[in-house]
Amino acid sequence: MxxxxxxxxxxxxxxxxxxxxxxxxxxxxxxxxxxxxxxxxxxxxxxxxxxxxxxxxxxxxxxxxxxxxxxxxxxxxxxxGEGIHEPDPTDLGSVAEAAWSVVGREEATLSAEVDLVVSADRQRLQQLFENLFDNALTHAGSDVTVTVGSLEGERAGFFVGDDGPGIPEDELTAVFETGYSDDSGGKGFGLAICERIAVAHGWTIGAVERADGGARFEVSDVEVVGR
Missing domain, CATH: 1.10.287 (Helix Hairpins)
Incomplete structure (x- = not known):
């Protein structure tokens, strides 16, 4: 033809x-x-x-x-394709706790003192948290402390941080690529999945540098519907 x-x-x-x-x-x-x-x-x-x-x-x-x-x-x-369920008002803290109950470890600690209700597909949001938590447990060690909090200022959203070794500056963008491989030799899909979930919601996700060390992922452009 x-x-x-x-x-x-x-x-x-x-x-x-x-x-x-x-x-x-x-x-x-x-x-x-x-x-x-x-x-x-x-x-x-x-x-x-x-x-x-x-x-x-x-x-x-x-x-x-x-x-x-x-x-x-x-x-x-x-x-x-990009489908998510119709977003509903979703308590961020309770979803984070539910995700931790799936992937968390006894020696690790979750601090999720966040008081936000966001418009989201709850199952997809839990999947995003599970992948971010699993990433922290994999790269920061089994005794890692993971923190979930609200973004301050004009940016509506939340962050997930840990007290591990952090991410090299030149890899802050690359970590979201499908199949990204780090020094541990593992093939990464979890963060690529997180990015896909964020984009499906109309959110923006990024890895940022932390002066005090550790990795931090920020999810912004989130519709906050309550506190």
């Missing part, structure tokens, strides 16, 4: 190529985000078997429910 004068055939090929790229990214996203709840479920089942503590099965069931929930929402994302 010959390309039409207006280049529509070329445009169609570009669209298909772009869709294939997004599909590959989505497959990586699914693999990345399912790993944590499945690992939690596996660990709790093993502990239940070893100790006879059947309450561990409740934790495993919750983790598997979260994995199912992620599959449902990722399938929606694949179907609708």
């Amino acid at each position: 010959e390309a039409t004068p207006d280049g529509s055939e070329s445009h169609r090929e570009e669209v298909l190529s772009d869709r294939n790229d997004r599909l590959r990214d989505l497959i990586r996203s699914i693999s990345h985000d399912l790993r944590t709840p499945l690992a939690v479920a596996k660990g709790n089942v093993e502990l239940a078997r070893e100790t006879g503590d059947l309450s561990r099965l409740d934790s495993a069931e919750q983790a598997l429910a979260r994995a199912t929930e992620l599959l449902d929402h990722l399938a929606l994302l694949a179907k609708e």
Whole structure:
């Protein structure tokens, strides 16, 4: 078939190529985000078997429910491209606590003294927090302190910071690239997922330097609907 004068055939090929790229990214996203709840479920089942503590099965069931929930929402994302559910008034602190209950570790600390109600897809917001928390636990150590707070001044939004080694200045933008690889040798998809979730909401996310060390991610252009 010959390309039409207006280049529509070329445009169609570009669209298909772009869709294939997004599909590959989505497959990586699914693999990345399912790993944590499945690992939690596996660990709790093993502990239940070893100790006879059947309450561990409740934790495993919750983790598997979260994995199912992620599959449902990722399938929606694949179907609708940038799709999120209709945003609702969402308490930021409670979502942060829910995310920490999934990925947090006993020796780590979460400080989420934030009093904001924002317009958001709650499940997507929790996914964003889970990935930011997991990033801190991976790079700052298992005893990290993670802080969630409100942005001050005219910028409406929130931040997630940690007391780890921080991010080199020349990598503050690169960390959001799909498949970004740092000195640890790991392939990063979590922050790329965070950026996609933020963009789907119309938010802006960025990594910033901290004079006192540690990593800090700021999410701005957020619609705050209450405190």
